[in-house]
Amino acid sequence: MGAEKWGRRIRAFRKLKGYTQMELAKALGYSVSVLGEVERGARKPDEVMVQKICDVLGVSYEELSPDK
Numbered sequence: 869m870g871a872e873k874w875g876r877r878i879r880a881f882r883k884l885k886g887y888t889q890m891e892l893a894k895a896l897g898y899s900v901s902v903l904g905e906v907e908r909g910a911r912k913p914d915e916v917m918v919q920k921i922c923d924v925l926g927v928s929y930e931e932l933s934p935d936k
Contacts, residue, residue, distance in 0.1 A: 872909030873934035878921060879907040881932060885925045895924045 882892050893903040898917070905911040913921070922929055 870909070870934075871906070871912035874913055874918075875907045875909040877932055877934045878913070881921075881925050881927055882907075887925070892921075892924065896920045 882889070887895070889903055889907070890900050893900045896903070896917070897920070902911070906913050906917070918929065918932065922932055925932075
């Protein structure tokens with residue numbers, strides 16, 4: 869599955885949960901530029917990052933995964 873699909877899903881859930889990019893990046897322990905690259909589809913998130921995003925946003929991997 870492509871980085872673009874992951875990025876769109878992560879951005880959508882971030883906005884749905886009321887986080888700015890800066891707030892989510894800080895909660896995850898990543899820089900805003902890294903999160904921005906992921907959301908734009910320039911970088912595919914690794915499994916560790918995906919799990920952190922799920923934990924912070926309170927969603928399951930299945931909900932976040934674009935492979936449905």
